[in-house]
Amino acid sequence: MAKFMDVHHGMAGITEDQLRMAHQADLAIQSDENVQFEHAWADPDAGVVYCLSEAPSKEAVRRVHERAGHPADEVHPVPLSV
Amino acid sequence: MAKFMDVHHGMAGITEDQLRMAHQADLAIQSDENVQFEHAWADPDAGVVYCLSEAPSKEAVRRVHERAGHPADEVHPVPLSV
Numbered sequence: 001m002a003k004f005m006d007v008h009h010g011m012a013g014i015t016e017d018q019l020r021m022a023h024q025a026d027l028a029i030q031s032d033e034n035v036q037f038e039h040a041w042a043d044p045d046a047g048v049v050y051c052l053s054e055a056p057s058k059e060a061v062r063r064v065h066e067r068a069g070h071p072a073d074e075v076h077p078v079p080l081s082v
Numbered sequence: 083m084a085k086f087m088d089v090h091h092g093m094a095g096i097t098e099d100q101l102r103m104a105h106q107a108d109l110a111i112q113s114d115e116n117v118q119f120e121h122a123w124a125d126p127d128a129g130v131v132y133c134l135s136e137a138p139s140k141e142a143v144r145r146v147h148e149r150a151g152h153p154a155d156e157v158h159p160v161p162l163s164v
Binding site: 003005014015016019020023039040041042043044045046048050052076077078079080081082 | 085087096097098101102105121122123124125126127128130132134158159160161162163164
C-alpha cells in the first residue's frame with residue numbers, strides 16, 4: 001500500500017454537499033480495489049479538488065474515481081510526507 | 083483562519099531529508115504570519131509537493147514559503163473538506 005494525492009480540475013462551484021456525496025460514492029466502492037480514501041479538499045473558486053488515499057497502485061485510485069463518476073485528472077504517488 | 087493547499091512544481095528528485103528540512107524552515111518562521119503548516123506530501127518523480135496549512139490568508143502562506151526559500155507555485159483556499 002502506498003499514499004496517493006489525486007487532483008480533479010473543472011469543479012468550479014462545487015458545494016459541501018456535492019463534495020460529500022462524491023466522497024461517499026468513492027467510499028461505497030473503494031474496497032473493491034483495496035483503496036482507502038482519507039480526505040478531500042476543494043477550492044470551489046478555482047474548481048480544484050485534492051484527494052488523499054492509501055492504495056495498492058495509481059491505477060486502483062483511477063478506477064475507483066472513474067467508476068464513482070468523477071475521473072481524476074492527475075494521480076500522484078506521494079511516498080514522502082511530513 | 084482558513085485552510086489552504088499549496089503546490090510546488092519543479093521539485094523532481096526531492097528526498098525525505100530535503101522535504102523535512104523545507105518543512106522545518108516553514109515551521110521556524112510560520113508564527114510570524116500566524117500560519118500553521120500541517121502536512122506536506124511529495125511526488126519526487128513528477129516533482130510536485132503539496133502542503134496543507136491553516137492561515138489567515140493566501141498571502142500569509144505565500145510569504146512564509148518565500149522567506150523559507152521555496153515559493154509556492156499555487157496557493158488554493160480549500161474551504162470545503164471531507
